[in-house]
Structure formats: structure tokens, C-alpha cells
Amino acid sequence: MVALDFGAVLAQWPALLRGAAFTLGLTAVSAVLGGIVGVACGWARAWGPAWLARAVGVYVELIRNTPFIVQLFFIFFGLPSLGVKLTPELASVIAMVVNLGAYAAEIVRAGIENTPRGQLEAARSLALNEWQVFTRVVLPPALGRVWPAMVSQIVIVMLGSAVCGQIAAQELSYAANLIASRNFRSFEAYLIATALYLGLAIFIRQLLNWAGPRFIFGRVATR
């Protein structure tokens, strides 16, 4: 019958913990940068000049209709032939930012486009300039409206980062891989890594649901 030996895997807990921390770090950096890219592209799609909106549209469709693993391989294996050499970690972050940016752009755009007209008219009648109208009046409630979708997308990107182990970025799935190759307890190693991913997903979702209204879009709205 099946004999499972979780002890052999759990004995290597420092490697698993390091991997989980690495995944969390990758996700944090990508979420911040990807969020910024998303807001910029969302603005361009909703309010930007026509040529820019179209260019961003092409970027969004290209990313949303190709798999993350192919984007990662293209960046890590493809770009060096153009003279751009990247470490696995840097390639992972770039791929995650580019990926999240495209999805976030669509999410942010939906939020921006649902701004009531009266809000815009009110802001303009107060003689705010366009930058102030966007950053003070339009963006915070727009982010508030689409925050649940944004949180889900960040969790999806975190889960997708498991692929980064394939280019030897030292994240959680890579740690599981390493442990499995040391003691041949593949199933146990991956099962524990999977449980850790589930924990990370729940943690990130709770954290962002808590932090969003307090730090990202709530400050301006409650003032």
C-alpha cells in the first residue's frame, strides 16, 4: 500500500520557508510595480490619446491571450539573444509585472469608466487640473470599486509564479523540487508545497482586503 513519509520533507523546513518567503517577496514587488503599470495603462486606455490607447490595447491583448510560462521563457531565454542578460529572479519579476500590468489595466479601466459624470464635472468646476482630477477624484473610488477583482488577480499572479522555478528562480516550487530530488519523496514535497501555496493565497487575500480600504484607496475617500 502507499506509504507516505512527510517527516523526510518536513525535516527540510528551512528550505520550504525560504521558498515561501521568496514567493511572497516576488509577489510583493510584482504587485506594486504591476499595479503601477496597470494604473498607467488603465488611464491610457480610458483617457489617453487614441494612439496610446491602441498601443496599450495591443499589449493587453497580447499578454492576456498567451500563457505566462511562454512569456517567462521568452523573456528569460529569448531576450539574451538581443543582448539583454537577466538573472532568473529579475526575469521572473519582469514577467510577473508585465503579466499583472496587462490584467490590472483592464480592471482599472473598468473602474475608471464607471466614474459618474457628476464627479468629473464637480472636480472640473473646482478648477482642479487634469492630474488632480485623475489622482484625487477619479482613481481612488475607481480602485475601491474594482479592488476585489484586483486582489483576485494578484493572487492568480502569485500562484502563477510557481512556474518561475522552471528557470531556477529560488521560489517555493523550486524548493519543493530540490527537496524531492534529494530524498525522492516527490509527492509529499509537492503536497506540502501546495498546502503552503494555499496558505499564502488565503493570507494575501486577507491582507489585501484589509489593507486596500486603509492604505490604497480609502485615505482620500474618508477625508
Added chain:
Amino acid sequence: MVDFTLWDIFRNLLLAARWTVVLSLIAFVGGGLVGLGLLLARLARWPGAQAFVAGYVQVFQGTPLLMQLFLAYFGLALFGINVSAWVAAGVALTLYTSAFLTEIWRGCVNAIPKGQWEAADSLALSFGEKMRHVIGPQALRIAVPPTVGFLVQVIKGTALASVIGFIELTKAGTMITNATFRPFTVYACVALLYFALCFPISAYSRRLERSFQRGR
């Protein structure tokens, strides 16, 4: 030394893309059936079904598809089943797809006004009759656009099967790269083929959604 022309690369990738399509269809049809079963178990209020399906969805949506593939690959082997990459990829992607589809469809069923359920109950329809004649047809209409949209996710998900050695578009790209040392061209072609597969489907899903909103 054999020289690969661009056409050679593209032709070989195109041949491999067949298996991406086949695997996507297996996962989509299999996942649809399992997802429908889970949805019906939930709607029929089987004891424990509610909690089970909620946990099932949470687990499959909260863990990486890559890990699910690894677990299917190594887990089935533990039970003495000789797993090929086909079986492991088929099983993992089917379960993954079913978790998403059952959740999407539950949303569609929930969107049906309560009065429809009550009307069906007051006509003393059985559960099967209610599903077939009242709830099913209405839910189906709402469900088509997001279901078609999710097909794109499934196609992109099959790319991960390359990691457990399933030879489809992405794996073929890696193999051709190793033979030609032209990763830039090869992965650009791979991405282009995925785009050619996925973009028409997402565009179609969006069009369905728009026409559905106009029809309301």
C-alpha cells in the same frame, strides 16, 4: 548540421499545437461534466455537498495549476497506476477546469430570480424537471459568455503540461530551441500560435457578452 528555416520551426510548432488543442478539449469537456455534477450535487442540497464543493473550489482555485499537475503525476503513480504525461495532464486539467466551471455556473444559477424556483416548486416539479425545464435553460443563456471566456484560461493552462513532459506547443518550443539555438524566434512563434488560438475565442466571448447585455 541541419539548418532550420523559419518555416521548419513554424511547421513543427503547428504540428505540436494539435496536442494543445486536443488536451484543451479533453480538459474542457471533462471539466464541464465534473463541474456540472458538482453543481447539481450542490443544487440538490445533498448532505455535505455544499461544504465539499466549497472546499474543492477553494483548493483548486487557491493552489498553482503547476503543483496540481505534479501531484497528479506523482500521486497517481503512488497508487500503482502507470501514469503517462497524457493521463496526469488530463486528470489535473479536468479537475482544475471543473472547479472553475462549477463556480462560474453557480453564479449563473444564482442570477435566476427566486420567483422562478418558487413557481417551479408550486407546480410540484421534481428536481430533475425543475432543472430541465425552468432553471437549466435560463442559466444556460447567462452561462455561455463566461464559459467561452474560460476556455481561453484552459488553453493557456495546458502550456504547463509541458513541465511534466507532455509534448504540446510549449514543450515543442523548448525542444526546437534546444536544436536550433534560436530562442527568440521560437518563443515568439509559440506566443503567436497561442495568440492565434486564444484571441478569436476571447473576442467571441466579448461579443456574446455585449449582445447578451443588449438583449436584456
